[in-house]
Structures are given as structure tokens and as C-alpha cells.
Amino acid sequence: MSKEKLKFAFYWAASCGGCEIAVLDINEKILDVVAIADIVFWPVAIDIKYKDVEAMPDKSIDVCFFNGAIRTEEQEHLAKLLRKKSKVLVAFGSCAHQGGIPGLANVANKKEVFERAYLQSPSTNNPNSVTPKTSFKVPEGELKLPEFFDTVKTLDQTVDVDYYLPGCPPPSAQVAKVVEAIAKNELPPKGSVLAPEKSVCDECPRKKEDKKISKIYRVYEITPDPERCLLEQGIICMGPATRGGCEAQCISANMPCTGCGGPCPNEVEQGAAMISALSSILGVGGERDLDYDAEKMIGQVKDPLGTFYKYSLPASFLRRRRIKK
Amino acid sequence: MTEEFEPKIVGFLCNWCSYAGADLAGVSRIQYPPNLRIIRVMCSGRVDPAFILEAFRSGADGVLIAGCHPGDCHYIAGNYKAQRRGILLKKLLEQFGVEPQRLKIEFVSASEGAKFAAVVKEMVETIKKLGPSPLKVQMEGLTYASG
Amino acid sequence: MEQSQKETSRIGVFICHCGINIGGVVNVPEVVEYAKTLPDVVYAEDNLYTCSSDGLNKIKESIAKYNLNRVIVASCTPRTHEPLFRATCEEAGVNKYLFEMANIREHCSWAHMHEHERATEKAKDIVRMAVAKARLLQPQTEPEIDVTPSALVIGGGISGIIAALCLADQRFKVSLVEKEPELGGMLRNLHKLYPTMQDASEGLEHFIQAVKSNKSIDVFTSTVVKEVKGFIGNFKVTLQKGNSETANLDIGTIVVATGATIFEPVGMYGYGEHENVITQLQLERLLKEGQLKKPEKVVMIQCVGSREEKGRTYCSRVCCMTALKNAMFIRELYPETDVYLLYRDLQTYGQHYEHHHREAQEKGIRFIKYAQEKPPEVVAGKNGKLEVNVYHALLGEQIKIESDLVVLSTPLIQHKDAKELSKMLKVPLGSDGFFFEAHVKLRPIEFATDGIYVCGTAHSPKDTAESVSQAFGVASRAAIPMALKRLRTEAITALVDEDLCSGCRICEAVCEYSAIEMQEKEGKQTSKVLEALCKGCGTCGASCPTGAITMRHFTDNQLVAQVRAAPQVAKEVTKHD
Amino acid sequence: MLQVEKGGAKETEQRAVLKITDMDPKFKYEISKIPGGEKIMLCFQCGTCTSDCPVARFSGAYRPRQIIRMTQLGLKKRVLESESLWLCASCFTCTDRCPQDVKVADIIRVLKNLAVKEGYVPPVFKVLASSILDTGYAYRIPEMRIKKREELGLPSLPKGNPQSLAKLTERIGFKKLLEAKSE
Amino acid sequence: MAEGELKYFIFLGCAIPYRVSAYEISTRKVMEKLGVKLEEMPEFNCCGLPMDPVSHEMMLLLAARNLCIAEEKNMSIMALCPGCAGTLNKVNTMLKNDKKLREEINEYLKVDGLEFKGIIEVKHLIQVLNDDVGLEKITAAVKKSLKGLKVAEHNGCHVLRPKEYMGFDDPEDPKVLKALIEATGAECLDYMDEAQCCGAPTAGINDKIPLQLSREKLTHIRDVGAQALITICPFCHMMFETNQMRIERMLNEKFGIPTLHYPQLLGLALGLSPEELALDELRVKPTEQLKQIGI
């Protein structure tokens, strides 16, 4: 440790916070982190104000781990600020990478989101129909709140991103590997996704035999054979279209992959890739049957957007739902 | 004065039936509006949904996938796959707020020159009614070039 | 991206007037000028007829003069003219896959004859799209594979025998495999063969001797195929005799001639209950062996277990003629015996069979049409006789026939072990249980999988003459790759990037040609394209969820480039716009 | 006048079950040996004869195809007793159109001839026959009519030659045929 | 037969002298005009047709006897009744072609000193007109064109069927009578079911079926607007003409279609008077029609 310690920053934008926990999940490896780096900014853990960051010289942060999507003015501001201050900006986790679960808000706009969250939600008691405003007058003066955007964006739709670390949250082993790479200065070329080249299937221990399927089951509808590929049993598993690195954790727990790893390296659009794969094998070989009905066959897939773009809607080609004014 | 909206439509045609059907429409001098741009593929089964989304993203007002009739596929069953992908994509497009009518999956045989022309004509009319693709319209932070 | 590392594209564009067919509608010079503005286009010109020898020479000259490495002709449909222009490019030293065609006649000038301006705009778009693709084109080669000039014929019935003999006569080595101890198949059970009414054994014996004495044919009796690996030209086949003995063969092509068996109508019309209810095949044997005792009245019932509402829905094709034939033999043998033929529709098709029908009528065979919904009934009668009750559909009356022999015409059905063979060869069975050919109309005797063929009753019920016809046909189809010795396979095939493939097996499921095989490396599965079998449809490429499959000559990049060029509105779409 | 329609109805009414013993397998051979009946066995019951029969269009009883079928099956008695047999107008449309070249009208005629032998002769034929035997003409032309010919300037009608006819028909036993059992 | 000389035995059969003399009268008049000589057949008898259902042999003998009588003078027969024409023609052909049958029949005929030799022919009136006289000659002989008159024709069965024996016209689409009618200048209309039987032969067996058949034909004829019906058979004529009012009464219809024997129609065109052609024998009077053509 002759070298000067590295400066790390962590930031949490539109996300659930799980990524923060994932950092801690590397367990004793956290000590290795601390050994090689000082954490200069981590709002959840240490008390440093935005103005302290603004005061930092540009590129003074070595690596900034940024989790969460961009959906408010504040998040956008911080993304830009941290970009300026950081040598390396890592989109950490699905939300920063592809938009993640918060990105599903792109099926609606701000108005609809507010109405749903603050007015229509059955668990909300809001008799005065208060919704967030960017400014609010109180006796003490005017309170300013950051603007809430209509559209959720990924980090790289906002600023240049150097690396992506996919996953919801990124698997700790993967995080540890990255930290190790940083320590050894063995990072791959800029723009890389810090995950294996292959899909979840590559890591999935289940037996794959024949992908011809004709019936789709929801998870609760059957007890799947624990040895055999879930997709082959009719459970929609995003594994084939999802970048690995997770060691097929969910699948090992008898739950299908929902796609947090993002697209495989040679695919740009994860959802489209899975749509293509699934609709190709769903009913394949049965076309000659008398009761073959393509509409009925595909009708088994209920919510393509929610199913195939669960983590990647903002990163998709079409990015969001178009709403007629 | 505004010019009449002329939709841009991207068509993926399979080499054996639909492309030949489009050829036949020409040979038979059947006239149809010049809004379609044809991309030849060996089989409609080659058409990846990503291409279709790419076409919309690139500013197409409509996308046509035309393949052999059921049972006629030169490659046995590629057309069925195209059909199923199309059905699912239409559902998806609707969720994206894009009118599913902008995507059309058709079976056109090599002998259906007239049908091919009719399909194009009808599609142009449908899309004219729908207006320009909502994807062309500028939206927050995301500018799509407008034709 | 991929092309930037290679040579830079130098594209020449040749735009055809096609007399006035294009030039009369599209402003061709304007399109030429436009083409010149497109990226990587270094030369553009127009021709009156690009396909004329004059036009072709111009292409060749320009390739040399401007050092072109991509050529675009904007004229008519590639479906007819592409081979001509490709050949021209090859002659000038440009790989034929670096040629691209823009169809501005059938798809443009002829379809928009009255809209000159818009047709011209469309022509420009079409050329622009062609350029976008041409920039990314890659040279391709058509790989060659060797073909072992040796055929495996599975099944030693008349179909297999004829196919083997015809292949041997074309000087190929043939291995003929029969699971029974003797060659001959179904014909060994038959008495006479229609339409010539010659002795079945006589004809058969002649061919069995021919097979046995043919040095090019190895006959394996009491032998089954245990394993088949590989692909056309290069099959590795393992045969098994009894429990131990095995043989390994290198095989170029495989003929499936496994035949069919007959449906046993147990429980129908008293079969299995009364011993004088027999099948048509049992009657054949009795006639063949001269064992048929004189019956007074014989009733034959057609469509027993065939043409059913559900299940065996098919017509077994041979039963009507077999019944007619045997009915006539019975009358010949015992002129006093009455023969009743209970049928639904007489399948006396073709140029010979109707004649037999008339002959049977003249010989006094009694034809009674019954309706599917009112099938005959067979019950025990007096003195060990049977009573057949049938509603005569054409008389509209119920008839009671006392009979001492009831013969049931049951259909040919697939052997039980066919499923195993179909899995081994990766060729399908149809819903009727018979082997399912590549294309019902135009590829009736081969499978979608190259190098495997089918003939005879393994394919569907048929009579001797028809089986023989197919066997000769198969001997031609199977001979083609073996005669060529080397096979050029498609250049436009799929290619799997093993580094990206995660072994999900989706491509394998969607391929209709069994051209994708799984291979194991370091405990992991990846897929592999058997290029010899790949037809280049691209379905696997579109279905691959990891983008591990590239379709040669129709790559994602090339197609996306065309897509982006099509609406002319998209600038390069990047992540930030 | 015969009440054929009624008889027809009787014929079509469902009989219980037809036993094979009711059938005379030789009947069709018998017919096939008589000129005109040669091709009876070739009928494949397509129904052309009945469908183009002018009489069948208005008669519920007369069905040439069924007559042929019954004949083929050897239902001799039923066929020969059948009154509808006599409804045939002998227009020969059936014969002309039969694809199997079965001479349907001739077979019906053969059956009528056989019916006569069995004693079934409709009265009208007896009248005609006796007129022919007596006068040479099928109708007994009244004297008045013959006279009127002269008035109209027509040549006189030649006298028939019943003696000649009697000689000729004696050997075929025509008279006896008519004298046999009658209704 | 010498060039231009046409000479036949006229075979009247039974029905014509019995009931349908107008057919005979008009035929004789017309043939005279066209230069066809008709000679009376001596001692002829029923053609045989009515006896066929009773005894085929009887029919053969009756017909053969008629043929032998004509053979004695070596003159061909022209019959007016299609039944006679058909029967005599058929038996003539059968005996000519079938040696065995000929010998058998001659065996019978010998009794009365007759022998069938097979030297003459039997034709129906329209066959003579069409084949021997010829349309050209008929057209040339027309003095008064019947232009403007719309008629329908009815051939009747036996002049056409069985095709195997008659064969001079297509029974499914007969053209000869049409051509003969059009030679007069009248227009011959197509109507439904032209080749259908009139029903007459069943008249002795059943009273309703023949009337229903005739009614149907008359309906089709009326439907196309024919002003008259032209027949060439005494029986068909009786069904359509003599029985027309009975049909009208019985089946509650109104037709009023005058039905002429073809030679009556031809006679009018050749300039013969209605009286000469015995038009007054018709029950349904063609008054209007005659007026229209100026008679």
C-alpha cells in the first residue's frame, strides 16, 4: 500500500437502496475496500453536503459508484456534478444501467404517477389532495423542491458513463471482482459492462433438453421440476436474454429470472430479444395441428412490457409510453 | 399551408413469396402509393423484433412484415414465427402507446400481386388516418428527428 | 464497426433505364447524381440496359478503373437478374456476395407509373438503402463437404430392395438393413399382386436374388440401426445384430424404407371372438397357401379402423383393391360362393383399378355401400355361422346376410419402433404416424434434413407399384449428393459465436432442418451450426436472445443499416440523442 | 287406370329386414342374357338415370336406379310385381346418359317382358295388343275417320293384314302371353 | 336415287290416321311443294313400339314386317311419328348389323313369305327435310317469311334417342328442328329443359304424371315469351295441343300457346293457306299469330 489511497464516492438516485446494501454485502471484503480507498461521498453513510462535493476539484474522485435512475432535477444535477468530479463513473445496478424498476414509471407521465401515488392509492390518506410541487410557500418563506421529470432516464442517457455493473442489486461476488480490478488497475476498456459475456443460462445448473413449448404457466400455477429448465416447463424465465454474473441465484431458488442483468453483450434491446425468443418457441412445431391458433398461443403472454422490460424500459429503443395529449 | 402527411413505411418481405408478390404487382402494373421501402430477407422468420423497433425509432410511421401464407413457407415454418412475434410485438407497441395498426403482419403469396398492392394501399390509408408516428414527436429530453 | 477494420468500401452504382421502363418514370440522371453523394460511393452511372452485354462490360470496366470493391445495380428484381450481375462481378474479381441489387422497376417505376417525382424520390431511397447495406457486405464462400458414396437403406421390403438395387446399379455401395431374418417385407405375406395379378413370391424372389448376388450391396438381416450421428455425406451409423454384434458404417445418404404393418382390429366386428372373422391379410395367407376351405358366403367389410372420425382418420389406399382382388380369387376358386363387399367409397383410382372394379361387378361380386354412421354389425348366427346386418345405403334398406366368413379390411399403420428411428434420424412423424416428408407437394420423398430420404409405406399407405415408383425416385434423390462427391453448401448460413452462446437451445428448437447441434466444451453446452444442413432462413438468428448467431449476408448490422436508411429521417441514433 | 302411385308408396315403405335368402343371385345373370340387359352388372349406382328421368320428377315411386339395384340384388319378385315398372316412358334419356353404358330403358323393358310372362300386364297393353292382332293398327280406327280421309282428299288408308300377323306371331306365342293369368 | 328425285314410302303409323290428320295433311302439302314424292305403304301395320314392353319379339316382328313390305319396292320409308321412325330405324339397324338376330327373325318371317334383306332406310320427316331436301332449298322456296314470329320447338324423344340408333342430331342440344324453323324466317327461342319428354307414353298408365310434365314444359315455353310451339310428333302434339285446355283446367294455369305441326308452320312460309294446312283442326287457335304475319 505504498500508493496513495483511492477516493471512492457512492450515490443513490432513483432506486430502492438495495444497491447500498449490496455494497455492504461484500462482507469482509469491505475491509479490502477500506484498505485501498477512502470514501469521500456517501450520503447514506457519511455526512457530506452537496456543497462539499461542489468544492472538490474536478476529477478528484477516482471512482464514483452511482446507483439509481434519473427521474428528478436533483438526481440529474448530482449525476452531472459527480461526472465532473469523478475520473471513473460506474453505473451501479440495474436502475443506473437500464432504468430498473423505477423506470417502469415510463408507462405513465408525471401527472399519472402523482395521481396514482398520492391520490388513488387505496392506502393513501390525502384528504386535501396534496401532490408534490417544485415550490411551496410557508410562513418562513418559499420551499424549493427539485423538479420531478415525466420520463425516467438511465444514467448514461444523462451523462457519459465509464462502466456498468448490472444487477438488482449487483451480485456481491461481481462487486468484489470489480473492486479487485480497480485495486489492480485492471479495468477493461471504457464503456464495458462489468459482467460475464454470456447469459444467465450459461450459469444455470438446470437441464436443458427441448425448448419447444406450447403452454405458459405463472409461477404459482405449477410446481416446477427443480432439475429442468424453467422455460422448458412453461415458466417465463428471462435467463436466456439476460446477462449473467449472478450465478442464477433466483433460478436456484426455484424462481425464474426476471432480467435484472440487462441485455447480453451483442444485444441492444433485452426485451425485444426475449420477445423474439419466446414467441419463436411458443407453439413451434404445432403449426400443423388443427387447433393451432397463433393469437391464442401468444395470448398466454399477458404483459409483455412489464415482463420483458422489467428493468430496461428507459434503456429500450422506445424508452417510454407515448401519451396523447 | 401544410403538405399532406405522407407516411414512411418500412417493409420486410420474404424472398420467396412476398417479395415475388411485390414483383408481380409491378409486372402487372398494379399501381399503389410509393410510401413503402422494402427490405428483402430470405424468410420472414429472419425479422428480429429489434429491427421493427429500430424502424420505429428511426422514424418509420409503419412497419410491414410480409411472408408466405401459412403452410407455404419456403423454409417450412419461418412465417409462423414471424406471425407470433408480430402478435406479441403489437401487444407491446400498444403498451408503449404506439398504435398497433402501425405494425402489419401479412401473408402475400408470389401470385398475389394485387393483394400486395392492396395491402400497401390500405396500410398507407390507415397510417394517414393515424397521423405521424408518436415516436417522431419531440419529447422531454429526447429529440427524434422529424421527417 | 466490423467493416471499419477491414478494407474501406469503394462502391460503384449502376442505374438502369430499362429502356423506358424505369427511365420513363424515374428521373434516372437525378438518381445517379444523388447516388454519388452517398457515403463510400466512388462511382455512379446510368445505362439503357445494364443487363445487356454492353451494360455488363461497363460494370467490369468500372470495377477495374475505379478499383470498386462493392457493386450496386439499380434495375429490376434480383429474383431473376441477380445471378447475371453476380457472375459479372466474379468475372471482374469481386466476390459475388459483394454485389447488391436495388429493385427500382418492379417495386418502383412499374408500381408508380403516374407519380414521376415521388417515384424518383423512392428510387433514391431504394438506392440509399442498397448503399447502406453494401457498405457492410462481406465476401462469402460456399463451403464444400465430402460425401461418402455409400448409402444406407433401412428396410428390406420391396421399396428398400428396389432402392438398393437402383443405387447399386448407379455404382454406389449400399448397406441394406432388415430387422427380420429374411428380406421381402409385406410382400412375403401376399398372394397375388394387382393390377397384373402375378404371384407376389415370384416377383419378390427375383429381386431378393438380385440383391443377394449384387456385390455392391451388403445385406444385414436380423439387424437394426442403433445409432446415427453426423450429417449428409458424413453419417456414422452403428448397426446391431442380435445383442452383441455391431457394425460401424460410414454413410453418405440414408433411405428410410421401413414399411408399415397392418392394424389388428381386436374387438371390432367380432374379430378375436369368432374364428371365422379374419383380416384381409389372413385371407391373403390362406389363399397363398391354398388353405381356404370353401365358404358359402363371404362378407368383406372395408374401412375397418380407417377413415375414422378421430384417430386413424386416413384412408389406407390399398384395401379396396385388395378386397376386390381377393373377392375375385374366391369366386374363381369357388364359383358357387357369394361374395359381398361392404364399402363406403370405392377407391378404385388410376388407369387400372376401375377396370378391376368392373371385372368384379361382372364376376358377380355384390357391392353394398354402407354409411359411416350406420356401420355393419357382425353377430353369431346359427350353426357356427355369422350374421352380418348392414344398412344398404343405396337401397335404403337393412339387409341380413348369413355368412360363414367375414373378412375385415384394416389399414396399414406405422410400426411401433418408428418413433425411435425418427428420433435417431431427427426426422418427423406426421399426425397419422407415418414419416413426414419435407414438402407434401414438391419434396415428397425426402426429409427436410438433407441426405435422408423416405419411400414406400413408411411414408404412407400405398401399393406395390406405387412403392416401387417411390423407391426409384429415392434412388435418384439419394444418388445426387453421392454422385457429386463434394457438396457445395449454402454460403448464406448461420454462424454461432461460441463466446456469446450460453447454450439455451432456443435456436435448436426453432430450426426446421435440424441444422443446429449442441456441443459440449468444458462442461458447458454451446450450439453449433451444421452448415451442410443450414438453409439460411435466419430464423435462429432472429430468435437468439444473446445475439450469438450471425446470419451471413443478412447480418443484423446490414439489415439495421437498411432500416435506418429507409425513412431518411434518422441520423445516426446514438444513446444521447 | 292403375293406381300406381299408391302401389309405389307401398313399395317404398320400410320393410323390416331384407334377408339374403329373399334374393335370387341368378336373377341378374338371367337379365344379362336377354338382349338389352347385358350390362346390368356394370351399374355402379350413380343415379344419373333417376335424376334425369322425366317420370321420376313427378312420381314418388318410379326410380330406375333402384329398379336396377334390386335387380342386381336378385329381388326378382319385388321387381316384377312392381307396378311402377310400367311408368317408364321409354324416352331413353337414361340410356343415353348412363356413364357405364347400361341400357337402362332396355333393362326396364326386359323386366316388363318378364313381368308379362309372370302374368302382370296392365290392361292398356291388352287393348293395344288385341287391336293390333285384329286390325294391324294399335288403335281401332273408326269407319267414320276412314271415310273422312276421302273428304279431306287424303289417300285411303291401306287395310291391315291380320292374317299375316297372326301367322307371324303364332310361333312366339304372343296371344298366349296375353291370355295368361291376368288381373 | 336419281339426282333431284326424292321418293319415299310415307309411314303414317296408328296415331295419325286415328286422331292427328292435320299433321298428315300439312306434310303431304309441304312435301309436294318441295318436290318430294310420297307413296302409300301397302298393308303396313303398327310399327311395333307399343308392344315392346309386352314382348320384345313381338315388336321386332311388327317392325320387321313393315320393313319387308317397303323392301319389296326397294323404297325407303319416311315416318311422321318419331316413335315409328325410331322403332323402324332401330330394328332396321339391329337386323342389318346382327346376323344372328336377322336369321332368327327371318325364320319367323318365312312363314308369311317375307324376308328381311336390309336394303332400305328409315327416316323421320325432319331428317328428310334437313338431310335430303336441304335447308337451302327450303329457304329458297319460302314465299312468305315468318319474320317476327317467335316460337319454341319440341322435338320429342324418339326422334333423337337413343342416340346410338338415331344419331342425326344431339339429343341434349338438338339443332335440326331449330334450323328448319328458322328457315321459315321465324325465330326459335331457347327455353329451359328443351330436351324434356312430354309425358305421353305414360298416359295409358297414369293420368297425372304426363299432364304435369307437359305443364312444366308449357310453363318454360310461356316464360320465354314464345308465341307458338312447334312439334313433329303426333303424341307430343296431343299432349301440348289437345290436352292444353285440360292441363289449364286441372292444374289451374293459363297458357294459350297454339301448337303447330312443323309442316303447318313451314306450309305458311311456303305460301300455303291455313285451310290447306288444316290449321282449323287446332284447338288453341293461332289467330293473333296469323294476323301478325299477315294471314
Next chain:
Amino acid sequence: MEANKSILVIGGGIAGIQASLDLASRGMKVYLVEKTPSIGGRMSQLDKTFPTMDCSMCILAPKMIECFRHPNITLLTYSEVKEVKGSAGNFRVKILKKPRFVDLEKCTGCGECAQHCPVEVPNEFDMGLGVRKAIYVPFPQAVPLKYTIDDENCIKCRLCQRMCKAGSIDYDQQPETIDLNVGAIVVATGFELFDARTRSEYGYGKYQNVLTSLEFERLLSASGPTGGHLLRLSDGRIPRRIAFIQCVGSRSLKGGVSYCSSACCVYATKEGILIREHNPECEVYVFYNDLKVFGKGFQEFVNRAKDEWGVKYVRALPGEVVEDPKTGDLTIWYEDTTENVTKNMKADIVVLCPALVPRVASKELAGILGLELDEFGFMKSKDPLFAPVDTNRPGIYICGYCQGPKDIPESVAQASGSAARAAEVIIVATGKEAH
């Protein structure tokens, strides 16, 4: 160039095409002779094929083009075989190449000539229902796509010559005789339709709405005279009921052919389904005698026609079809033989399914080739059981409908069979391809 390594194939229908491709693709030289200006044969006239409802042209056209492009196949269209001498392994053949009056090398198939040609004649391809010009291609997908002047109808106005930019019109072309030396010959001359006019009780040729099945096929076809609109030819009305009559001239001992043509029951079923596809309101009746469903998938096809498409089947051979001259409507008289009732039915169109008979010209060809014909005029097999494609003359083989009634797959399989037999001759004659 080894002359006797080559094979002559006579007839450019699907059987001839398949035999040619089989032989050419194994490296043998083939001369494919076709009498008309284009290969394609009967199959090219079909709209769909049973029982798969494949679009006929879609599956045929690639094979036609393959023939045209194949380096081992020389297409001799508009040509006829005039003389054959010699024996197996060494036949000397004279072929008459009729003048097309169009230079095949120069013609680009652009069609400018036909657009201006003033002469219209009935289009044989559409069975005379539509028209073509005196300079024409038989159909748009013709192979070769080259024009032909029909000398019989050309009025020598020379408009085409003036319009042709490629200068391909040559009025001075003369018939040409080509001498070939071939080792084996494959005959595949196909069939034609029995003349339905001879069944005048059905009124074909007299009533406009009585059609033959092949005419009707063109009427259904998207590339046919009505552009695939199912209309009545007499008045352009949309038909509400169409009836098919089977066995018109087939299974007939009188004036027709005594055999069963094998394909009619099923193609009528196909056309029936197509009608219902075109217009679900239009009723379809098929009058049959015995329903021949012997082929693979035929019974299932008929079941589907009945159950899913509502095509109705009546066991009857109708006696006559009568037209109402005022409306053009047709009445079919028939006896439903399973109900024993005489009935009549009104129909807008009646489609006759005539017997399929060997081509008249095949008789002359058989004479030239020295082949025996059977009683029906089919080329006679040496042994119908074990040598179906062999003839009485060694080295000459037969396939397709000219050998006997069969459907497309049987023709195709048999074409391959005749190719195998022909190949054997070449191998023996040249001693090549030994292993």
C-alpha cells in the same frame, strides 16, 4: 464434350422439371424440350395445391428459375421433338425449334411490345377466359421471361418492333432444326382435359356459367382473369352457390374414359375451400360418385372441408344442368342416392371436373419415340408393378401424368425415379461415376 452423357427430357411441366433438376444437379447434361414458350406446365396454372393449400406458383417458380439458371440444363422452349433414332446410350434426336420472332438474347422481358400490340387473342394460360396479345409471355412468371410472337394471330403491324428498345424483334426468324445426341430420354408430357362439350347434358360450351375445373381454377387465381375476384362470367354477379360435378367423362364406358382421373375429388375439395375462403356466403356442393380420398392427407382434407369450411358433399352424378336463359342461373337435376330422392338445385356456377386424359399430341410423340401406348393413350410401362418408369424401348423412361393418372407428389417422385433409370443408362454407357 461427351454427347452421350446427356439426357433429353420432353415436357416442361413439374415432372419434366424435376427429372431435369435431378439429372442436372448430379452433373449430367440435360436438354429440356417444351412445346410452349415457357416451362411450368399445368401446375403453373393452379392457384393452390391440395391438401396443403400451398400457393402453386410460389413453390413452383423457384424450381422453374433453377432450371433456367442451371448450367447443366439447356432449355429448348417452343420446340418439338421430330425424330429419334439410335438406341439406349446413343440416341440421335432432331428437334424443331419454332420461330419466336423475338431474339432471346436481346429480349429483356420488359413487356413494352405487348403493351402496344393491338391484337388480342384468348389467353391459353387462363383457359381462354382472359386475353393476351399476339406478342406475349404466357404468364408473368414465365421462364424464360422472353416474348413470343404468335404467328397465327400477328398482323405484322410492326408496332412491337418500333417499341422494342432492345431491338429484339426479328420477323425473319426461321424454324430451326437442332440435332442432339443423347444417352437417354425421359418423357413427361402430362395431360389435358377431356372435352366436356361431349357431355352436352351439362351444357358446357352452351351455358356461360358452366365451367371446367381448370377454367374455374384460373377464375379463383389471384393472377387470373378477374384478379382473383370470384365472379360469374355471364353477368359479373357474385355467386351465391357453386356446384361441382365429378366424373365428367371419367369412370365412363360411353364416350369418355373408363378410368378414374385420381385428382378430381380432392381438387374440387380444394376449390371448394377456396370459394369459401373468398366468400363465406357462397355455398359449395360437390356431387360425387365415390369420394376418392386415397392419398396422404386426403381424407383429413375432405373432413376439414366438410367440418370447418362447410363444403357439402352429395353422392350423385347429376343427370343434367339446365340454364334459365333469362337469368343465366343453372338448375342441376340429381338423385341423392343415399336418400333415394330426385332433387334439383339452383346454382350460379357449375364446375365440371372432366376426365384428365393424356395429351393428344403424345400419340404422335409415341410414334416418333417408338413407344407403346395403353388403351387410353397413356405411355405404357414395361411392367406396371416393378418397372413403372421403363418403357418397351430401353433408354426411354416415362413419368408424370403421361404414364397414368397421379397427383403432383406422385409425379415428382416418379420424375426422380425416371431420372434414376436414365442416369443408370448414362453410367453404363460412359463407365463413369464408378466407385
